[in-house]
Amino acid sequence: MFDTIKQTNVTGETPADTRKRILETAGEVFAMSGYRNTTIREICRSAGVNIAAVNYHFGNKEGLYLAVLKYRQEVAFRKYPLDFGTASTDPPEERLRAFIRSFVTRILGEGEVSRFGRLMAREYIEPTNALDTVVEETIRPLFTRLSSIVRQLLGRKPKEETVRLCSASVVGQCLYFLYAAPVIKRLFQQPEFGPKEIEAIADHIAEFSLYAIGSFAVRKGGEKG
Amino acid sequence: MFDTIKQTNVTGETPADTRKRILETAGEVFAMSGYRNTTIREICRSAGVNIAAVNYHFGNKEGLYLAVLKYRQEVAFRKYPLDFGTASTDPPEERLRAFIRSFVTRILGEGEVSRFGRLMAREYIEPTNALDTVVEETIRPLFTRLSSIVRQLLGRKPKEETVRLCSASVVGQCLYFLYAAPVIKRLFQQPEFGPKEIEAIADHIAEFSLYAIGSFAVRKGGEKG
């Protein structure tokens, strides 16, 4: 009768475990293969539950996907803070480095740390009905945060279009290493990105971007600070 | 009996027209929706031919896709030269600008000019069995060309990893505006990229990258030229 009281079945698992298991597994599979190429059967087989469980607990495939997004957003915001230990009073160079390191890790990292980031990255290239919500709740706030750092780096009164384009350059570089992974693997026989490679990539993108934005600031928009 | 003699049916079209029409239409649809999300029925309906025509002329869906890639590569290499009117003796700054302008146009441009580029961009994010061939025949040559420009810009004896990473930064920025189009549309109410926007994007990426690579050269790798 009470929602908080869990039943236990013969295997010692509560019914909620089935729901949770689907949620976890679906997050992995959706992040890896995208919404459309993921089958309910694959999720259920991998989670060890009956096919009908998805319909019972989430209504349909889209309902499951939305629940996964919600769950993963909640976890990501709680467990993986956006600013990797930097304060807003830190110099913008430091903040940009932290932003890029966080962004790259959330996309390229192994395991749970990248679950939400990869789901977001999937929405970029294969939008679902959730894209509108995703943009407003996640992508826009992130882009606004990045833009404020870039604006600060660009110095006095930069054109808003310059801010947008420079921010896009930063994000574009980060996403590339995820999207191009199959190509990079073939171009350079590089099998996978470990923590070492991810750090090197983040450092490069930060350096590259700071050089570029710094030059924009000097040659176009007056002095920084 | 002779291959060069075409039959004409009641509508005044030669049989080869059916093949050609499928090839053209399939190129559009594949470039727009990707291999997996494209249905033979959609192609045939859009091309105004019978469903069985694909099987008759190309064997199966994969055969059609491979024929499209081959055809589009042939057309692209013939009609849209890689170096937008620049000579290899031009200064590397000019060559990078030309490379980026060409690359961005081949990806973001409207109509036929972007057909092959978008098919390639699709292979990045949704690889097919053709990816190995695509990498060796198209992506690697292009990346090698870009790398040689970047290497020249970086000055004496740059580290090969720096060359690779800087080249990746350039390509990543370009691809972003294609992949992120649905997001950009929502973030800035920007409905589409016209020739004006494409030029602005190309100019920005070139400037951003030249600033960055220039700073790498000055601070890391000795003097240019």
Added chain:
DNA sequence: TATAGTATCAAACATTTGTTTTAATCATTT
């Protein structure tokens, strides 16, 4: 223990989609 509500399961259903079949049509050659 009996009952009611919840959860699980095997099976079936309906739709989509790549593929094949078989007949008809068309153009060329004899």
Added chain:
DNA sequence: AAATGATTAAAACAAATGTTTGATACTATA
């Protein structure tokens, strides 16, 4: 005109996949 080979067309087939059904098992409560 007849025959032949090439092409087109409608229909059916088979597999994949999201969804639903109806029965069964389980747990908490009375």
